[in-house]
Amino acid sequence: MNPAEPRFASYAWRDTPQPMLAYGPADGPQLLVLQPLFAEMNRCRRLIGRTLRLLAADGVGCWMPDLPGCGESPAALASIDFRDWQDAVAAAAESVARGCGRRPLVAAFRGGALLDGIEAAAHWRLSPLAGRMVLRDLVRARLASDREEGTASTSAAIEAQAAEGEILLAGYRLAPGLSGAIAKAGLPSYAEALRTVRLEGDAAPADAYLPGPPLWRRAEPGDSPALAAAIAADISGWARAWAA
Numbered sequence: 001m002n003p004a005e006p007r008f009a010s011y012a013w014r015d016t017p018q019p020m021l022a023y024g025p026a027d028g029p030q031l032l033v034l035q036p037l038f039a040e041m042n043r044c045r046r047l048i049g050r051t052l053r054l055l056a057a058d059g060v061g062c063w064m065p066d067l068p069g070c071g072e073s074p075a076a077l078a079s080i081d082f083r084d085w086q087d088a089v090a091a092a093a094e095s096v097a098r099g100c101g102r103r104p105l106v107a108a109f110r111g112g113a114l115l116d117g118i119e120a121a122a123h124w125r126l127s128p129l130a131g132r133m134v135l136r137d138l139v140r141a142r143l144a145s146d147r148e149e150g151t152a153s154t155s156a157a158i159e160a161q162a163a164e165g166e167i168l169l170a171g172y173r174l175a176p177g178l179s180g181a182i183a184k185a186g187l188p189s190y191a192e193a194l195r196t197v198r199l200e201g202d203a204a205p206a207d208a209y210l211p212g213p214p215l216w217r218r219a220e221p222g223d224s225p226a227l228a229a230a231i232a233a234d235i236s237g238w239a240r241a242w243a244a
Contacts, residue, residue, distance in 0.1 A: 004057040006049070011065055011095035013088045019072040020065040020092060024056030029243035030104040031055065031235070032093050032120070033064040034112030037134055037182075039141070039170055040216040041070065044109060046223040047215050047231075054232035060239055063104060065092040067115075078166055078173040082181030089115045105239055110216055117188030122242040124195045124235055127202065127214070131185030135159075138179075141170035159183070195238050197231070208234060 004024070010017040035041045035048060052062040067085050069077030096104045106123045108116040113128035139158050146153040161167050162179040169179070198206040199214055212227030 004053040006052070009063070009095075011088075011092040013068055013084075013091050016074070018066060018068060018075070018088065018092075020063055020095070021052075023052045023062040023064075025059060025061050026100045028059040028061055029239040030061040030096055030100050030102060031063065031239060032089075032096055032104040032106050033062055034089065034106065034108040034115055035064065035067075036109050036216055037111035037114075038138060038172055040110050040137075043216050043218055043221050046221055047228055048109060050223065050225060050228040051231045051235070054228060055236060055239075058232070058236050060236055061100065061104075063092065063096045065089070077178075078175055081175060081177035082185065085115055086117070090118050093118050093120070105242055107235055113187055114182070114185045120193075122193040122195070122238070123188075123190060124238055125187075125197065126231065127198050127216075128187050128196065130187060131182040134185075135162075135179060135183045138169040138172070142168075145170075193242070197234055210234065 006021040006023050009020045009022040011020050012018070033048065033052065036044050048064070052064065055062050065088065066073045068075040068088050069080040093104060103120055106116045106118065106120045108123065108128065109126045111129060111134045113125045114131055114134070116123050116125070139155050142158050143153060143155065158167070162169070162174065163176055165176055167174055167179065196206045197208045197210060198204060200209045200211050202209065210227065210230040212224050212230060213222070215222045215224060
């Protein structure tokens with residue numbers, strides 16, 4: 001089997017197997033990959049998959065779990081709260097550590113960085129954003145949908161509804177515990193061992209800026225081989241430095 005192609009793996013959450021894709025060898029640097037949240041996950045899936053294939057071909061082992069209620073997970077998203085996701089990420093990291101004999105480094109994309117507060121030698125982030133920004137984008141999508149249907153609504157009304165009960169936002173049915181916790185979630189803080197990468201043109205502070213399109217902002221899933229190559233090169237150098 002081509003080592004750059006994904007393999008199906010799993011991790012246990014609440015004694016239930018949850019899906020995880022594995023790429024590359026088990027004897028090099030190991031990377032737990034946290035995907036963007038909600039629609040951004042779908043828009044960036046090709047980009048991340050291409051990036052992980054490049055890393056695998058370069059000898060970096062990559063593990064990408066589906067969060068409970070997302071992707072191919074059998075759990076219902078409407079039953080999930082934010083702590084469930086935090087526990088699932090920790091369980092996925094433990095599964096990788098048991099299988100490879102070492103704790104993985106963590107690479108988080110966009111809103112996935114909200115969940116990277118686990119024990120790891122180092123953390124890498126691409127264009128991270130706070131939870132209030134994640135919820136803002138979901139609310140904006142709901143506002144646009146309501147306008148198309150001729151329904152008058154406001155951001156405040158939608159957020160109030162989300163706080164009171166289950167709500168459908170951008171096609172995702174969320175429990176109030178999840179939407180409320182996302183709104184309050186900040187990025188885990190690290191004094192050291194954190195590398196933040198953003199795209200050129202982003203005014204927020206970062207350790208490096210890469211050329212490429214913000215695929216997470218497009219209406220449909222996209223791809224950028226050049227951006228994937230730039231991300232893979234940055235992660236590879238960072239991971240080997242920390243794994244040495």
